[in-house]
Amino acid sequence: MTIDINIHKGGYVEGEAIISNIQFQVNSGELVGLIGSNGAGKSTTLQAMMGVLPIVDGQVTIETYGYVPERPILYEYFTLWEHIDFYLRVTGKEDSLTKRAKDLLEIFHLDHKLHDYPTTFSKGMQQKVMLILAFLDKHSTYILDEPFMGLDPQAMRKLLTILEELKAQGAAILMSTHALDTAEKICDRFILIDHGRILQQGTLASLRLAVKQDKASLLDIFDTLLEENRHD
Amino acid sequence: MTNIVQHRRKLERSQNVKILASVIDWTVALYVVVPALVIGFFLYKDFIINISTSWIVHIPLVLFIVLLFIITRIGTIRTYLQRADRLFLIQNRKQMIRLKRAGLYWTLSKHLILLGSGLTLLAPIFIIVHHVTVLELFSLLLLLFATNFMKLLLQLKLRKWQQLVSTIFMCILGTVCFLYVHIIITSLIYLILLAYCTSYYNKHYIYSTKFFDQQVELDQAAFYKWQSLLFQIAPELRSQLVPKLKKPRLLWKNSKSMFRRSDYFIEELVCKTMLRQKQYRLGYLRFLLSGIGLIILVPAWAKIIMLGILYFTLRSMMQSVIQQILEHKIWSIFQVSNEQIHAASRRLLKGFVDLPLLCILIIFIISLVN
Secondary structure (H helix, E strand, C coil): CCEEEEEEEEECECCECCEEEEEEEECCCCEEEEEECCCCCHHHHHHHHHCCCCEEEEEEEECCEEEECCCCCCCCCCCHHHHHHHHHHHHCCHHHHHHHHHHHHHHCCCCCCCCCCHHHCCHHHHHHHHHHHHHCCCCCEEEEECCCCCCCHHHHHHHHHHHHHHHHCCCEEEEECCCHHHHHHHCCEEEEEECCEEEEEECHHHHHHHHCCCCCCHHHHHHHHHHHHHHC | CHHHHHHHHHHHHHHHHHHHHHHCCHHHHHHHHHHHHHHHHHHHHHHHHCHHHCHHHHCCHHHHHHHHHHHCCCCCCCCCCCHHHHCCHHHCHHHHHHHHHHHHHHHHHHHHHHHHHHHHHHHHHHHHHCCCCHHHHHHHHHHHHHHHHHHHHHHHHCCHHHHHHHHHHHHHHHHHHHHHCCHHHHHHHHHHHHHHHHHHHHHHHHCCCCCHHHHHHHHHHHHCHHHHHCCCCCHHHHHHHCCCCCCCCCCCCCCCCCCCCCCCHHHHHHHHHHHHCHHHHHHHHHHHHHHHHHHHHCCHHHHHHHHHHHHHHHHHHHHHHHHHHHCCHHHHCCCCCHHHHHHHHHHHHHHHHHHHHHHHHHHHHHHHHC
16 A cells, blocks of 8 residues: 555644545555545645645655646746756756656657746646656656646646556556546546545445446536535 | 825835844844944045045046936836736726825835935035035936936836937936036926926826736835845745746756756755846845945945955845745755755855855955055
8 A cells, every 4th residue: 555544634724624534545556536626625635645734633654756736836947957957866866867857858748948947838838847747756656636737638648648657567646636537537446525525435336336326427426426415 | 095005005114114124133233233324424424524635536527427327216106006906996097096196206205305315415525526506416406306207217118228228318418418508407408307207107107007017017016125135025926036038048048057066956956046036146246246345445444344244144145045945835846855955055155155255355354464
């Protein structure tokens, strides 16, 4: 097991829990989708996992991870290559990872923008920079917060290929996303979250069973669970 | 409406006070600011008493006038506009006009007082050394005031190179008018110019909302002026500091490493930021060069004090720059250890503070020995 989360309560201010009773695991070679509406507590859960949420009551077990933030985080005074170079130098793996960096730059068509400031890039291109930085080094775990945001269809396809490769190599991936149709196709399991609590978790088949709809899509399941939760 | 102006000015004042208090605590005030003021007063007094035998008598009047035209500027005409005004205030034309007008009067009055104070301090040079009359000094005040207002309006309208050309032209025109044209004619010309500038600003910037975004941007920059200067910029302002260029323009523009050692990555990030972030670069150079200038000007006994003051101010400025860079969100992506940060900070302070100050000290000792 690479990710094991057991959070009783978590939030930004003492006494005001944003998330509660969040319990799940992500195993090696598994891609798990964290699904929820806006403000459901997905990003807060990810922050708690990374240890940057101010108040967390519970236990988080996670190994070193690659991370794609919800919004691109870039340094205004570094060029694209300087971002990559800095990352390589911090990890001390310049020799072994330079080739990987060049491959990723080529895959995401950013190899002609090496000496430009990425803060001047379009939203999609900035997201690609985040993906490159996250996938540069090999990790046992990946936390991806809305990785498809702003990506063009080609880049989306390439990202899916990379995710498949990482899975095959045994990485545990937790991905928060609103792209439910894509998530339905690629995720092994789903964690549906609302108002800071887990509504349901499991494979697509087990979720269909839970809502008693044989051919329901992930969106249908999510809608049904949300409705049920509101009536409760 | 007055309440909005007062409220926004109060907000700005309280923010500036907080920033100042975070940089200058009572110990700094007691040991640096107060002695500097006392020393400054006595130096000025000595300078005035001995003015006729001072080196300043050798500097021609024309040079003073040209310098005054070059270095004095208004900065920004305040409007006290905020981005949210686009949603609400912009629909209330009368209130918007009154807000902008209050900003204009405040800016011009402040500039007039500053110019007047500056000229009063320089008055002994003009009157004793160059035999300028008080009336002529008033005319110079009017010339500088109208020219600066005109320069500011041209800045809003023209491109960089056009601004430079117009500034040179205005400087020459002002100098020639002051030195060679009769005082009454000069004053009349510049009064007309001042009236024209005021009516132009009224028409195009106060009554019109065409330049709303430009005015908000300029006012926000003025609002955060002290933060920028003292490198205590609020996080939400960071977006305004994003370089407008697509790529670095000078030096290391091909993303090459600055240092041979690959473990000097934090140093590289800070050095490249200093090089590429205009406010950091100019702030550091301004501190260093003005410190060196003061060390050259003051008598020998005060040089050591100045050197000490320069060391502490430059050091606290650089510490604040490094701290601000380390508060950037990028460090959630670039995960470095505290040991690496401390080691890098020490090396950076040595390079940016200790080394230049050591060079100045050596030059000072050599000049004393000689």
